[in-house]
Amino acid sequence: MATIRDVANYAGVSIATVSKYINGGNVLAENKVLIEEAIEKLNYQVNIMARGLKTNKTMTIGILIPSLTNLFFTTIIASLESIIQTEGYSTIISNYQEDVDLEREKLEFLATRNVDGIIMVPSGQGNLDLITKLNKDTPIILIDRNIEGAQLDAVLTDNINGSYTAVEKFIAKGHRRIGVICGPKEHYTAEERLVGYERVHRDYKLKIDPELIKFGDYQLEGGHRALTQLLDLEVPPTAIFVTNYEMTLGAVIALNEMGVSIPQDVSIIGYDNLELAKLVKPPLSMVIQPMEAIGKTAAQLLLQRLNGDRSGFPSLHRLESELMIKDSIKRID
Amino acid sequence: MATIRDVANYAGVSIATVSKYINGGNVLAENKVLIEEAIEKLNYQVNIMARGLKTNKTMTIGILIPSLTNLFFTTIIASLESIIQTEGYSTIISNYQEDVDLEREKLEFLATRNVDGIIMVPSGQGNLDLITKLNKDTPIILIDRNIEGAQLDAVLTDNINGSYTAVEKFIAKGHRRIGVICGPKEHYTAEERLVGYERVHRDYKLKIDPELIKFGDYQLEGGHRALTQLLDLEVPPTAIFVTNYEMTLGAVIALNEMGVSIPQDVSIIGYDNLELAKLVKPPLSMVIQPMEAIGKTAAQLLLQRLNGDRSGFPSLHRLESELMIKDSIKRID
């Protein structure tokens, strides 16, 4: 591998001059040509580690998510990455499989790698101490989930509203017994989405039947189980709101298995699963989160922090989700 | 950040001794304790860039795939990563969106970052020159797709057999007009899967009707379109084999839209889409590739190369896929 010294020798100038050229300083047009030639000829590339040692920057940002095989997260990451790479940053993507201990381990790993910044979906309160500590000298942006009482930048979706609007739609169509399949109780987005469900009931003076609120695990199986439980109730709901991607999938599987049809037997609104919205017949109504925008916003916020702009810290971004209405909702009386 | 010098001072030994301790050399038990105390107290962490500058290793491996939002690839990556991280390596994951130019760009980016090795799904012949050049001093492992005539390690699936077995199943059930929805013509896995289709026809002395071979784009839309075309034929096939994840999804959507039922109206075998295998009613038969094993094999092969073991180069691994039979195949006469 050619070094800057090789380039300097080849071009007949000093190392310092080459370095200046590389980093955008002023160099005589004449030398500029010589240097460019040398770089071309020698196929020179900056040694990122030597530079990093000097500048104390790795030009690497860490991304930590619960799961790599979750389309919601990978879509956000793809969006993130496209922005961040154009600024010369590379990313280390890690996943912790919703395991708090693994989350800590991966965070420590990222610290070991001296990442310049971190964008992460936290598991919960579990590692707030470590996250806060790291954030002292490494900007951290939370996405999707906030941590109660944390002093951290965050890019979130308006879960309460997303949920509120969906359930409100059911109500407008005449439904009064509306089931909801929530995520794990302690889960940030799950809590918020449940709040939306409860709030719209209060606002419309509808009684909430605790039987109609089921808690899944945000996984396929949980959605499957919860849906079955709901339909097995003595008085089953006429409409069901499923609050994430995987559980929506699970719920539809369960419906298929039970031979229950949408929306004749039960009305359905899902979450995030755009494919299912088209795949299932009739097309499923869905609450869709702005994944691209989440990625973009988080990336830009991080870049801002990386440039030393601490304004508005901790800044909280709430992006709106969209309710996509299809034919999975029956009007009843 | 504490340096090794700080640790040395604190512990009252030399830098060299600390370094030796860190890298697993022999150190007096007494000094060991002192050093451990110092590291603990100062919260010392090795500066990865300084080390890299010295050892000429980044302990980073690049992963390059066509798409981050493709479950097939992300599943492989998750498997890869779990192995590679336990060896202290981190990964830079990049995707090139099936775009040859972007593939080149991302490869160059990885080179810029001085990755120690690369695991990639190549787009095709397009960047063979660059890949071969990089492979001179950076081990590269190809996965999923091979490049014709390339001298490179590769971990592939036995596509021909996977396809052969699936179509053979149709034949065994009495089908004679069997449609196939292939990937893009120039595509490595697409070609192989088509070969399987053709070979089983020859072996069973069945004529191949070119009408029954449709080429999609390995995307949802392509599967949707191809399936529609097949069913719109004057004499439509009685069975259809769809050759990847997304197109299987698209095909099922199309079937739903057209009100065609499985397997009464048409028998179906899909590829890789385990979720659909359960979601669709009746459960869909599927060819399943061993994603975990692909990741594991590639990771181990790369680690071997990273350790300087060049034995068997270029080594070609062919993993078997599995045919999962469900109720989507009707027996006919």
Next chain:
DNA sequence: TTGTATGCGTTATCAA
């Protein structure tokens, strides 16, 4: 087993 000293390739300071 330990310590001294050198160099990895770059950036940045300062004098010319």
Next chain:
DNA sequence: TTGATAACGCATACAA
């Protein structure tokens, strides 16, 4: 504008 040089933090050869 340019160049000589120090320093970044570490690993390692060699001497002790």
